[in-house]
Amino acid sequence: xxxxxxxxxxxxxxxxxxxxxxxxxxxxxxxxxxxxxxxxxxxxxxxxxxxxxxxxxxxxxxxxxxxxxxxxxxxxxxxxxxxxxxxxxxxxxxxxxxxxxxxxxxxxxxxxxxxxxxxxxxxxxxxxxxxxxxxxxxxxxxxxxxxxxxxxxxxxxxxxxxxxxxxxxxxxxxxxxxxxxxxxxxxxxxxxxxxxxxxxxxxxxxxxxxxxxxxxxxxxxxxxxxxxxxxxxxxxxxxxxxxxxxxxxxxxxxxxxxxxxxxxxxxxxxxxxxxxxxxxxxxxxxxxxxxxxxxxxxxxxxxxxxxxxxxxxxxxxxxxxxxxxxxxxxxxxxxxxxxxxxxxxxxxxxxxxxxxxxxxxxxxxxxxxxxxxxxxxxxxxxxxxxxxxxxxxxxxxxxxxxxxxxxxxxxxxxxxxxxxxxxxxxxxxxxxxxxxxxxxxxxxxxxxxxxxxxxxxxxxxxxxxxxxxxxxxxxxxxxxxxxxxxxxxxxxxxxxxxxxxxxxxxxxxxxxxxxxxxxxxxxxxxxxxxxxxxxxxxxxxxxxxxxxxxxxxxxxxxxxxxxxxxxxxxxxxxxxxxxxxxxxxxxxxxxxxxxxxxxxxxxxxxxxxxxxxxxxxxxxxxxxxxxxxxxxxxxxxxxxxxxxxxxxxxxxxxxxxxxxxxxxxxxxxxxx
Amino acid sequence: xxxxxxxxxxxxxxxxxxxxxxxxxxxxxxxxxxxxxxxxxxxxxxxxxxxxxxxxxxxxxxxxxxxxxxxxxxxxxxxxxxxxxxxxxxxxxxxxxxxxxxxxxxxxxxxxxxxxxxxxxxxxxxxxxxxxxxxxxxxxxxxxxxxxxxxxxxx
Numbered sequence: 001x002x003x004x005x006x007x008x009x010x011x012x013x014x015x016x017x018x019x020x021x022x023x024x025x026x027x028x029x030x031x032x033x034x035x036x037x038x039x040x041x042x043x044x045x046x047x048x049x050x051x052x053x054x055x056x057x058x059x060x061x062x063x064x065x066x067x068x069x070x071x072x073x074x075x076x077x078x079x080x081x082x083x084x085x086x087x088x089x090x091x092x093x094x095x096x097x098x099x100x101x102x103x104x105x106x107x108x109x110x111x112x113x114x115x116x117x118x119x120x121x122x123x124x125x126x127x128x129x130x131x132x133x134x135x136x137x138x139x140x141x142x143x144x145x146x147x148x149x150x151x152x153x154x155x156x157x158x159x160x161x162x163x164x165x166x167x168x169x170x171x172x173x174x175x176x177x178x179x180x181x182x183x184x185x186x187x188x189x190x191x192x193x194x195x196x197x198x199x200x201x202x203x204x205x206x207x208x209x210x211x212x213x214x215x216x217x218x219x220x221x222x223x224x225x226x227x228x229x230x231x232x233x234x235x236x237x238x239x240x241x242x243x244x245x246x247x248x249x250x251x252x253x254x255x256x257x258x259x260x261x262x263x264x265x266x267x268x269x270x271x272x273x274x275x276x277x278x279x280x281x282x283x284x285x286x287x288x289x290x291x292x293x294x295x296x297x298x299x300x301x302x303x304x305x306x307x308x309x310x311x312x313x314x315x316x317x318x319x320x321x322x323x324x325x326x327x328x329x330x331x332x333x334x335x336x337x338x339x340x341x342x343x344x345x346x347x348x349x350x351x352x353x354x355x356x357x358x359x360x361x362x363x364x365x366x367x368x369x370x371x372x373x374x375x376x377x378x379x380x381x382x383x384x385x386x387x388x389x390x391x392x393x394x395x396x397x398x399x400x401x402x403x404x405x406x407x408x409x410x411x412x413x414x415x416x417x418x419x420x421x422x423x424x425x426x427x428x429x430x431x432x433x434x435x436x437x438x439x440x441x442x443x444x445x446x447x448x449x450x451x452x453x454x455x456x457x458x459x460x461x462x463x464x465x466x467x468x469x470x471x472x473x474x475x476x477x478x479x480x481x482x483x484x485x486x487x488x489x490x491x492x493x494x495x496x497x498x499x500x501x502x503x504x505x506x507x508x509x510x511x512x513x514x515x516x517x518x519x520x521x522x523x524x525x526x527x528x529x530x531x532x533x534x535x536x537x538x539x540x541x542x543x544x545x546x547x548x549x550x551x552x553x554x555x556x557x558x559x560x561x562x563x564x565x566x567x568x569x570x571x572x573x574x575x576x577x578x579x580x581x582x583x584x585x586x587x588x589x590x591x592x593x594x595x596x597x598x599x600x601x602x603x604x605x606x607x608x609x610x611x612x613x614x615x616x617x618x619x620x621x622x623x624x625x626x627x628x629x630x631x632x633x634x635x636x637x638x639x640x641x642x643x644x645x646x647x648x649x650x651x652x653x654x655x656x657x658x659x660x661x662x663x664x665x666x667x668x669x670x671x672x
Numbered sequence: 673x674x675x676x677x678x679x680x681x682x683x684x685x686x687x688x689x690x691x692x693x694x695x696x697x698x699x700x701x702x703x704x705x706x707x708x709x710x711x712x713x714x715x716x717x718x719x720x721x722x723x724x725x726x727x728x729x730x731x732x733x734x735x736x737x738x739x740x741x742x743x744x745x746x747x748x749x750x751x752x753x754x755x756x757x758x759x760x761x762x763x764x765x766x767x768x769x770x771x772x773x774x775x776x777x778x779x780x781x782x783x784x785x786x787x788x789x790x791x792x793x794x795x796x797x798x799x800x801x802x803x804x805x806x807x808x809x810x811x812x813x814x815x816x817x818x819x820x821x822x823x824x825x826x827x
Contacts, residue, residue, distance in 0.1 A: 235729045242724040344799050352799065356791035364784040371771075371780045384718045385780065386726065386769025393784040523697045601696070610696055 006056025179218025
C-alpha cells in the first residue's frame with residue numbers, strides 16, 4: 001500500500017509540475033494574474049507530493065519491505081537502522097527521487113519566499129522550474145521507478161555496498177544535490193531574464209543569494225565526498241580526478257565564475273549577457289554531471305549502449321534544457337545592454353580575468369573528463385586521462401586564478417591606478433617571496449613546486465589581509481577606530497575575504513598532500529615496531545571482532561613520540577558477508593603537521609600483517625580550508641543589505657518606467 | 673621557538689623518510705634506487721581493471737601482476753621509457769594515465785592553453801572596444817548650436 005501511495009503521489013507530482021510550467025506562462029499571455037498565483041501554489045503542492053513520495057520510499061526501507069525491488073536490491077535486515085534509512089538514496093532510483101525532491105524544495109522556497117521578486121519575473125522563473133521538475137519526474141517514472149514491486153518477495157535483501165554504509169557518505173548526496181539542483185534557480189532566473197529582455201542590478205541582487213546558496217552547498221557536498229574518500233577508501237587519497245568527482249567539480253568552477261560575474265552586474269550594471277550565459281552554463285554542467293553519473297556512460301560506452309534508456313532520456317532533457325536556453329540566448333542575448341563603463345584597470349576587468357581563467361579551468365576539466373569517451377567513439381581506441389594530466393594543465397590555471405584573487409579585492413571599481421595597487425601589494429609580495437624561498441631551502445624534495453605553492457598561499461592570504469587592513473585603516477588610525485570600521489564592513493566583504501583565505505588554506509593542504517606525502521608498507525607481527533616521521537608505531541595486538549553486519553580483524557597500534565604519552569589507534573579490515581566485500585577502516589592520528597594514517601591488509605601466514613603507514617602532511621588544511629570557504633559563503637548569503645528590500649525595489653522599479661517594453665506586463669501585480 | 677624547532681624536525685623527518693610506496697611489502701625490490709624508480713612509474717600507470725586507480729593504489733590482482741612485471745623489466749635493465757613502452761605494447765595506451773602528445777591527443781593537450789588565450793583575447797577585445805561604455809547619444813542640431821554658443825562665450 002505505502003509504495004503505491006508513493007508512486008501515485010509522484011504521478012500527481014508530474015501533472016502538478018506540468019501545470020506549474022504551463023499556467024503562469026499562459027497567464028502572462030492572456031493577462032490573467034490568477035494563473036500566476038496558481039503557479040505559486042503548484043510549486044508548494046509539488047514539494048508536498050514529492051515529499052510524500054520520498055517519505056514512502058524511506059518508510060519501505062525502514063520496515064525492510066522486500067516486496068519492493070529497490071529495497072531488495074539495496075537493503076538487508078541485519079543492516080543498522082540508520083543505514084537502512086540512508087540506503088534509500090544510496091542507489092540510482094532513490095537518488096533520482098531525492099534529486100526531484102530537492103528541486104521541488106527550491107521551487108517551493110522560491111514560490112513562498114520570493115515576494116521581493118517582480119511579479120512577471122517570479123512567475124516566469126517558477127514556470128521554468130516546473131519544466132525542469134516535469135522532465136525529471138518523468139525520468140524517474142518511466143526509467144527509474146523506485147516503487148516497482150517484486151513477486152514472490154524474497155526472504156531477505158541483497159544488502160547495500162558496505163562502502164556506502166557510512167555516516168559521511170549518507171549526508172554527501174543530499175548536500176551535493178542541494179548544490180547541483182540549487183543552480184536550477186539562477187538558471188530559471190536567467191531564462192526569465194532572456195524572455196523579458198531585461199537583466200539589471202535588481203535581477204542580479206535577486207539571483208545572487210540563490211547562486212551563493214547552491215554553490216555553498218556544493219562546496220559542502222564535494223568536501224564531504226573528499227573526506228569520505230580520505231578516511232574510508234584506505235589509501236589516504238582525497239581527490240583522484242575521477243570522472244564522478246569531475247562531474248561535481250565542473251559546476252563548482254562555473255559557479256565560482258557565476259557568483260563573481262553577478263557581482264559586476266549588481267554593482268556596475270555591466271557583463272549582463274555573460275552572467276546570464278554563465279547561469280545557464282552552470283546548471284547545464286549540473287545536468288551533464290547528472291548524466292555522467294547516472295547514465296553508466298562512465299564505466300564504458302558499451303555499458304551505456306546495452307541499457308540506453310536512462311542515458312538517452314537524460315540526454316534528451318540535456319538537449320532540451322541546454323539547447324533551448326542557448327537558442328534563447330542567441331536570439332535574445334543582445335537585448336541585455338550594459339550601461340556601466342569601466343577602464344581597463346579596474347575591479348570589473350579583474351573579475352573578467354577571473355571569469356576567463358575559471359571558464360578555461362572548467363573547459364580543461366571537461367575536456368579531460370570526456371576525452372577518453374570522444375576517442376573511443378571516434379576511433380575505438382582506449383586512452384586514459386588521469387591525475388598526472390590534470391596536475392599538469394589544471395594546476396597552473398588554478399594557480400593563476402588564486403594569484404589574481406590576492407590583488408583583485410584591492411582594485412577599486414570603475415578605474416584604478418596600477419601603481420597604487422602594486423604599492424599596496426608590495427608587502428604581500430615580499431612575504432610570499434620570503435616564505436617561498438624559506439620552504440625552497442628547507443624542503444627535502446620538490447623544491448621548486450613546494451616553494452612556488454607556499455609562496456602562492458602566502459601571497460593570497462597576505463593580499464587578502466592587506467585588503468581588510470586597508471578597508472579598516474588598520475595601523476593608520478587608532479585600533480578602536482579600525483574595530484568600528486571592521487564591524488561596519490558589509491558581511492559580503494567578510495564573506496569574500498574568508499572564502500579567499502579558505503581557498504588559500506585548502507591550496508596549502510592540496511600542495512602538502514601532493515608533494516610531500518610519504519608512505520611505507522611492511523609486514524608486521526604483533527609486538528613489531530616501525531618508525532615513520534620520528535613516530536614509532538607498535539602493532540600491539542590483533543583481535544577478531546564482530547559488528548552488526550560485519551566481522552573484522554581489528555589491530556591496535558601504539559604510536560609514541562619522544563616526550564609524549566603514547567596513544568592507542570585502531571585500524572580494521574572489515575568483511576561484509578552479505579555482499580562478500582571487504583572494507584578498510586583506517587587508524588587516523590592527527591599530528592601537528594599532518595595525519596599519521598595506518599591501514600592493515602589480510603594476514604599472510606609466516607610473514608604477518610601487511611601494514612601501510614602514511615604520513616599525510618597538512619591534510620587537515622583541506623577540511624579547515626573548505627570549512628572556512630563555506631563559512632564565507634554563509635556570511636555572504638546572510639548579507640541582507642544586498643538583497644532588494646521591498647521599498648528599495650519599488651523605487652527602482654518605478655525609476656524604470658514603462659518606456660522599456662516588458663513582454664510580461666504586470667502579471668499578478670494586483671496582489672503586490 | 674618550540675614551534676620553529678618542531679618545524680625543523682618535521683622537515684628533517686621528511687628528508688629522512690625516503691618515500692617508499694608499494695601495495696604489498698613482499699613486492700618491493702631489494703635495490704632502493706630501482707624500487708624508487710618503479711614507485712615513481714606506478715603513479716603514472718593505470719590499473720586497467722579498476723574505475724580510476726593507479727597501479728600504486730590498487731588492490732586488484734591484475735594491478736599486482738603489472739607491478740611485478742614493471743619491476744621485472746626495471747631489474748632486467750630497462751630504462752623508465754622502455755619499461756613503460758613494454759606495458760603499452762601489451763595493454764595499449766589505456767595504461768598511461770598521462771596521455772602522450774600525438775595527433776589523437778592534440779586537442780586534449782592544446783585546448784587548456786587555447787582556452788586561456790582565446791578567453792584573454794575576447795576579454796581584451798571587450799574591455800578595449802568600450803562596448804561596455806555606451807557612447808552618449810549624438811547631439812542634435814539645436815544642442816550643437818547651444819554648445820557652440822557656450823564655447824564661444826567662454827572663449
